[in-house]
Amino acid sequence: MDMDQLAVLVSDISGFVWNNLLLYLLVLTGVLFSIRTRFVQVRHLGTGFKRMFGSFSLNGKKADHEGMSSFQALTTAIAAQVGTGNITGCATALASGGPGAIFWMWLSAFFGMSTIYGEAVLAQKYKTVGEDGHVTGGPIYYIKARFKGGFGTFLAGFFSIAIIFALGFAGNMVQSNSIGDSFHNAFGISPLIVGVICAAIAAFIFLGGVKRIASVTEKLVPVMALFYILGCTVILVINHAALIESIKSIFIGAFQPQALAGGIAGVTVKEAMRYGVARGLFSNEAGMGSTPHAHALAKVKKPQDQGIIAMVGVFIDTFIILTLTALVILTSGALSTGATGSVLAQTAFNQAFGQFGSVFIAICMLFFAFSTIIGWYFFGEVNVKALFGKKAVKIYAALVVVCVILGSSLKVDLVWNLSDLFNGLMVFPNLIALIALSGVVAKMSHEDH
Template identity: 65%
Template sequence: MEFIAKIVDLVNTFLWDYALLALLLGAGIIFTFRLKFIQVRKFGEGMRSLFGNFSLHGGKSEEGLSSFQALTTAIAAQVGTGNIAGAATAIASGGPGSIFWMWVSAFFGMATIYAEAVMAQHTRKVENGTVIGGPVYYIKYIFKGGFGKFLAGFFSVAIILALGFMGNMVQSNSIGVAFNNAFHVPTIAVGIFVAIVAAIIFIGGINRIASFTEKIVPIMALLYVLGSLIILVTHLPGVGTAFKDIFVGAFSPQSVAGGMLGVTVQKAMRFGVARGLFSNEAGMGSTPHAHATAKVSNPCEQGIIAMMGVFIDTFIILTMTALVILSTGVLGNGQTGAELAQSAFNVGFGDFGNIFIAICMLFFAFTTIIGWYYFGEVNVRHLFGNKAVKVYAVIVVIFVIIGSTLKVDLVWNMADMFNGLMVLPNLIALLACMKVVTSISKEHKAL
């Protein structure tokens, strides 16, 4: 087991410290310039579409989900424990400046996710009366023959392992630990409860998943933002210092008050970009499965609203976590991850901080389980057909229960690894689709 752990760590170091930083950020920059800064030009249109399409009852349609349902299903996956633990880890390891590089990666990532959503819409299919799509479809669209089949198969295996199985174990573990800390509930009891509710939603297919996410995602986002704002208002002097530390720390970590010993610009950039991209999932090939299902007049419509998912995930929710940590002065107490975030909320809310984080973890992690399950399901259908979906659902439910009880450091690292591996075929195909994305954008006046 120790040998496997070392191999996984080695692969993750190569992927997340070097290869993926360059590939994901590079792809975002390329799409940003090719699409003439679409994330800036179409931001207003995206926000109008977001609020104009807002609905808690999107309804059912054989032609697909509403645009808002597709977005909330994507955000359900994007906004997970990474928005709490990921931000805290980045700050603890890369200093306050890492948040600036999170913003940079998210800005360019908005162009990447636009391209993903456009291609997912362009290549989607209707199978057994259900609209489905995702990277496997645009991979095989752009690469014919054996190479396309290999890349698509590689992507499917990686995402099923990374999100459907290992990732969902970690999410259920986060819920179990948070509820055990706040309410002293046995983690196995929490895991069984989460698994039962998840199974009920899984059985209903994409329509039930979308009906769930369109109601829960706005509530969880509003709850977390309001809680964070209360703390920030009561720590206003610290908010100003937090923004100063973020911008100074991005280019001169040693100048930040308190001295982030050992933190360099490269380290701030590395943790900021890696955690930011991991959180908003731009370029990773996960959210296109949701955006493919939207019933819109043209692919660019969903591409534009997809960008709002990255904005909400990183510039709003993840930034709130960062500002609460920095403004409450808990950085440097030796903690990292969710524990650091929990300490910050305890400063703001006292003992209620543990309860608040537990409730937010339930919302964040549970909706991620639902989103990640669906992304895996699409790829199970692609590899093994419809009959395998029930088997897949049962395995995910079992993994959710097991995950709630385990120390999952190795599982989380393996999820990181397969997450990284699934980026490779997705980005190769996405960059090969550059002319198609550009052509579609020009045709529908988005470029």
């Protein structure tokens, strides 16, 4: 079997895992948590936004061995959530599932907000102090707390290895490739040069530990979100005549995709649902076990306080950033060109901004993908420390830097497909623990916040 055949085989397995198992499991987990927490995402989302704006700071107190501020934990989580999926992932969902995919994206995110609430609450409840005296936490700790003995050790170990590979190595190659691609398209710069520069900056941040990671994300995330939101808003003002029709197409496409004029031929409700849910969950990471590593470190009075803040991350990722991307693409008419992925997004932005569209996308890709590299590195680091001890962190950091350089100019389908597969595999141990601990989350969610 050659590399190409192996890549196809891995892609088929990954497709089966995501489309036939995870899709339903993640949504059902969200429904379960919504019911058991009495729809905490409705009851307390307003509180979450109040707390976020109340603790907003571009230069907060430095993170230390006891953790970081609640706002820094949120920005570290959002750094990972808002990635290339918000541009290319959204474009792919629209190209494959039609405008209706966005409705199903919203629905999965609505339920996903209760899942991420549960993840953050459990990460806080079961956080611990590592051998280096630093507070640490994440799914491995609540998995071990729920499942004692060999089974818990196996599940936690499986999760750790999957996340280190899925996010730290392969995932970060995917992110740096997006940066390299978009800069090459916009400015004609060699992707390898872009990759080396990104890797050097990333290495500087990694070596500063959690203190530097928190300090960078609290500044980078609000700036990148504001820059993107402003750019999209300008385009929607330019394309305002098509805005109402575009919003209508999202609702019609969700239930009657064939009723849309100029829609994508052959798209069914099932496809709109599948692509919308899959890309939405892949983007906001609710239930995937990644963001709890950041939320565990927040200095809060009660675990529920960080659960409420965590929901804001999913809201910003899906209901604001992803929705703006979708509306820009729909109002531009670019969907009818047959383009897909980042090309579709660039076509839509070019339609309003001219050649500056490619530059705008390149800058946003740099912001989005680079912040994800920082977040994903950190999530992997927590698991490297837990599995191999503090001494292994420098080796892990060096390997991630190499992956960022290689990924920028090297697109190996097998690596990309393996990233998808391991991304899916790491979800299973996390979901098993989440469902088993849903009673604990339900009880805590009914206490005063």
